[in-house]
Amino acid sequence: MTNTNHKVIFRLSALGDVVLTTGVIEYWAKKYGCTFTVITKISSSPVLENNPHITNVISLDKKDLGDLTWIKKAGEIASEYKGCELIDLHSTLRSRILGARWKGKVSRYNKFSLERRTFKLTRSAKLNDKLSGLRVTQRYAAAIEKEIPEASELLPRIYPTEDERNIAQTLIEEHDLGQKFIALHPYATHPDKAWPKENWQALIEMLNENGIRWAIIGRDKNVFEPQGSSCNFTSQLQLRETCALLEKSTLLITGDSGPMHLAAAVSTPVIAMFGPTSKAWGFYPAGPQDVVLESEMDCRPCSLHGKSNCKKDRECLRKITPEEVFEKIQNLMR
Known part of the structure; x- marks a missing residue:
């Protein structure tokens, strides 16, 4: 597949983390008219069903995520979506392996890991204001946006049938x-x-x-x-x-x-x-x-x-x- 208007999003982790991706998916679909494939764990994939902006969900189970298995699987996905942009909303070793094998543009969100861990240790009021003022959906959006949208523009969406x-x-x-x-x-x-x-x-x-x-x-x-x-x-x-x-x-x-x-x-x-x-x-x-x-x-x-x-x-x-x-x-x- 070579489609510059189709983007691939990678987000594993907990259910809530995946639900929050639907807010930026909604925003990007309306702003750029693009469609999406989402790579996530099989346990979280149901929340992405019936979403009009998602054409495919790649659901991963434990056997897909083994070290050697994932390297092979990442290569297969990269080849299938050659030319599409990969948006890494997880920023972990697995997503970076996928990014290293990707045959196209890779964008990645900032987890603010250092700031979060520093705040946990220091409870700095300045860091609290900085982190609290930037919701995760806004951090996701910043992966490709120069001007970060308001959180109210990135509210998550699930579409029950x-x-x-x-x-x-x-x-x-x-x-x-x-x-x-x-x-x-x-x-x-x-x-x-x-x-x-x-x-x-x-x-x-x-x-x-x-x-x-x-x-x-x-x-x-x-x-x-x-x-x-x-x-x-x-x-x-x-x-x-x-x-x-x-x-x-x-x-x-x-x-x-x-x-x-x-x-x-x-x-x-x-x-x-x-x-x-x-x-x-x-x-x-x-x-x-x-x-x-x-x-x-x-x-x-x-x-x-x-x-x-x-x-x-x-x-x-x-x-x-x-x-x-x-x-x-x-x-x-x-």
Whole structure:
């Protein structure tokens, strides 16, 4: 394939990282009229389905990413897309191997790795302002843009199908969720990123007392079972079904998580609670109604990805009270 108006994007890593690429894909498609092939992990590829700007998704599994296997696979991809621009939105050894074998222009985004690690150690106010003011989608865009667009121009987009929307509507009707229910995501890949279960329970009691319907979403081996009535879809929905349900919800309450980005990508407002991580990392929702709650503590942020071993029993998250979250919910629902 030799097509100067077709670009290839490389982004592996976590689900949210891939969801965020859809914002720059949307922006570039409208600005330049180009189409895209996206290289990502097979677990993340569903969020790219039904996207009108993506003509192909190269889904990689573990066997594709072995050292020698990847060198061969990278060569095959480079040959297939000869003449197309490669936009590296991952900037790791694997993406650089692909870039070294690429037969065309290669553009790469700046991860600000040194600045992030320096901020984690120093908690410099100057670095905080610099990093927080440049969301990851803007850092992605800077791979090819001289003038960086506003974050509001790069909001992620997921396109549920009508069948997926119908499934979500059926679930809403079967569980009598009504038209103004909220979604709750009490899980986290890394335990120290999770808001404490007792806080979730207290929040749910407030929702029940005020007649606000809710549904739990997400996947986890340890299912959170709140006391009292519940609508719990934990580990029951496919990824795109979850997106369709989030699209129909009034808002999502979550920690720093993948579903936070899923909700943003279907234009559902998010209330996100950040603990060991920080807005400075750039992975925060930037929609007009999105809210990020953080506690001011000298030890924050303590982790780049949430893999900390907190010695303070997640005090940073415990200080975000159910009352504070409920107040934000009421404000948004008004």
